[in-house]
Amino acid sequence: MSNATDRESVPESSNPIGMDGIEFIEFTTSRPQALGGVLERMGFHPIARHRSREVELYRQGSMNIVVNSQPSDIPRTVVPIERPIISALAIRVRDADAAFRRALDLGAWEIPVRAQALELNIPGIHGVGESLIYFIDRYDEFSIFDIDFRAIPGVDPNPPAIKGLNFFGIVQYAGVERTSDWSEFYSQIFGFIPIPDDVRFGIMPRGLLLQSPCKKFFLQLIEPDGVAQFAPMEEHLQRIGLGTSDVIATAAELEKRGIEFLATDKVHTSNRGALTKAVLGGVMFELVHTDPSDSAAHP
Amino acid sequence: MNFNDFGIDSASLAGSLETRLAAARQAGFSHVMISASDIVGHPMSTASAVRAIRDSGLRVTGLEALRDFEGLTGKMHEYKVDVAKSMLELCSRIGGRLLLTEASASIHAEVDADKIARDLRKLAFLALPMGIRIAFKGFSWSRTVKNFASAAEIVSLANCPNLGLAVDAFDVIAAGVPLEDLEAIFPEQIFLVQLSDFMLQEIRSTEEQAATAAHFRVFPGEGAHSGELAKFVIKLEEIGYFGDYSFDVYNSDYLQMPAEEIAGRARRAADWLGETVLRRTLPVPNMERLRAATSD
16 A cells, blocks of 8 residues: 555654554453354454453454453443443553553543552553553563463464454544544554545445554544434444455355355445444454555555 | 524522523523532532433533643642543533633743643543543633633644634623634634623723623623624624534622523523624614724
């Protein structure tokens, strides 16, 4: 992808916190088995459990998904309570504490520290709605999972990804006329950059796309349309986008595993992308075509 | 432009929070400006006040007012950030989408424009995840930002989408600011316009202005400056302002009169502005003491 900044000498500050992709995405739900079933059909494998909390780690390829069912972490505002929500995004950075301090200086809200034995103190800030954003700088030789989690015996800790699936991005639902606010938020705190309107991925083109400074991840901000504009403002992380070089083959493989895709006139599986049907009250995944040779959209 | 563009300020009315909300509602208003003290000063509890506001059927124009926030350093800055966070949480609980922030009058505040802009930007960032906008208001006895033109410069310097201006007609008229100055402001930068009139023909000193601002304001159309107010509102319409108007009438006498009566006066002011001034289909009523030619 020929982003404008690729052609210029980009100052170092264009990646102000040394962002380097996503360490994990967290769901919170009071029904972890039900969500786990969905994740397994999507190709994720449960590989480890948290040492002291009701938290499980699922992995496929480079993607980590954490399922949190710790009662105290379940947001009270989500109705019904069983509906899983995307509750956190953990960003790999050069220096987690420095990134955290910088965010606080800019005006981010810190989350209360969980002080428990044998647990890493992961610095984090409040994101959209009930969600949190963590900064993580241990991800090379030792990861947070090596310390806080206990491997499930007899399970391959590095299961390969179906058709090379990888994290492409996250779709965020924003309130009416809130795109510029959130664009400012992600730009200032993390160094995300809005990309031109004519650059689009997948089959759900609405909204504003922001690209991470490490070029490994996208955020898509979508405002309500039509009558939804008059509903009370609800903002949240809506779905995860998974990148693949072959959408059709990946969708076929996932269908074999029991995942259903939307097939309407407006939204249906194509070379460009696909959208799974919502399950468990709103959990869905989007497949997005990415070119493996294109470093902008593929790590 | 219609009646619903105008909101009343709970600080204009006497009585319990519930009494004031009911009076505003009964007079036909659809939104109300809430003071933080209305909520935390509720005789039952903060939660009761939040419930009363949410159940009132009135939209919250905004929460007022964060003061002396910008320009501080070290511990004082940290302390003010905590105060701001508390007010933002309060604003969010009552369903408010705007926090009125008055330019600092603190002698400890630095007056460096970059520092002020940086602090306001931080405040706007604190408010951003909650969907709250910061309306920054300059006034003449502030140390940091004395009028809407300087406030607009700071807001432009800070350059954050949820940071904008509150423009108070009182400050403009009392300080004799030329209306043409409004033409330099982008209308989308103005988040709130506050309207009030006053009885004094002229204000001679900053001290007198401060006293008048706090105790002797009256509703638009009731004071000595109806003509200037009318021109002020028409000018805002001309530049394309389409946000809320709020009557920031702080009057010690009104706080000794029944809330319903004062809300009725506010209603007449809204009718006058909405139907007479802005549509200009009828002449200004005789009750106004026009000084039309004086400001031209």
